[in-house]
Amino acid sequence: MITVLDRNSALAIADELGEVYAAAFGAPGYDESADGTMFATEMLPKHSARDDFKLVAADQDGRVVGLAYGFTGHRGQWWADRVADAAGPELAAEWIGGHFEVVELAVLPAFQRRGIGAALMQELMLGLHNSRALLTTYADDRPAPRLYRRLGWRLLVPDLGWGSALYGMDRGVPVGS
Ligand SMILES: CC(C)(COP(=O)(O)OP(=O)(O)OC[C@H]1O[C@@H](n2cnc3c(N)ncnc32)[C@H](O)[C@@H]1OP(=O)(O)O)[C@@H](O)C(=O)NCCC(=O)NCCS
Numbered sequence: 678m679i680t681v682l683d684r685n686s687a688l689a690i691a692d693e694l695g696e697v698y699a700a701a702f703g704a705p706g707y708d709e710s711a712d713g714t715m716f717a718t719e720m721l722p723k724h725s726a727r728d729d730f731k732l733v734a735a736d737q738d739g740r741v742v743g744l745a746y747g748f749t750g751h752r753g754q755w756w757a758d759r760v761a762d763a764a765g766p767e768l769a770a771e772w773i774g775g776h777f778e779v780v781e782l783a784v785l786p787a788f789q790r791r792g793i794g795a796a797l798m799q800e801l802m803l804g805l806h807n808s809r810a811l812l813t814t815y816a817d818d819r820p821a822p823r824l825y826r827r828l829g830w831r832l833l834v835p836d837l838g839w840g841s842a843l844y845g846m847d848r849g850v851p852v853g854s
Contacts, residue, residue, distance in 0.1 A: 679735050679800045684725040687732040691717035693741045694734070701783035724748060724780055729807075733800045735784070735793050743784035745797040749807060750778035760813065763837040772833065772845050777805050779812035782821065794824050808848055813841040 687694065692713075699713030724730065727748035735743035750757045752774045761769035779801065784794050802810065814821045816836045825844050826832070834843040 742788040747779040777807035777810040810846040
């Protein structure tokens, strides 16, 4: 079952979400410093205060097994400005600012390859007002970029310069609607 959580309900289960984050990004082959405590105490509190924050959680028998979240991003924020600098002015003008920014997608290793990641992404994108959505993911061939491409995300920049590719989705919603 997938549940949509707002800021308060996400923060109420921050530790459990942090465990999912740490297990997914700490799995063999993922060289991230997968710190679940940092996720729960710094990253999630900071990001959940952003505009239109939305988190979706997948649960199995009362246990959270996957999560995805994002918010409306703006120029002046660290990620938006860093990506804009790397992507160049033309692409930045068209895509960056007011976009829905997908920040994280993670599924516990034992629950992967069952369609949970795809279901989380589909639920996350439902009903958003943003005309554009953006995310960065691994530039090399892995489950995450394959999943995004399968769901219709378009490769905008194959490598931003630090091993991440930029993907975008034109959602066809008129700007300002
Ligand atoms: C990326 C991630 C969230 C995908 O989660 P997932 O639940 O495994 O996603 P899905 O099950 O929807 O799809 C993954 C694969 O399983 C396959 N699959 C889905 N349902 C299946 C089923 N019933 N039987 C067999 N395979 C299946 C998909 O086709 C896909 O195959 P592919 O990797 O060869 O393209 C997960 O791998 C993860 O947490 N990775 C570490 C963190 C990460 O990379 N996050 C994204 C950062 S940008």
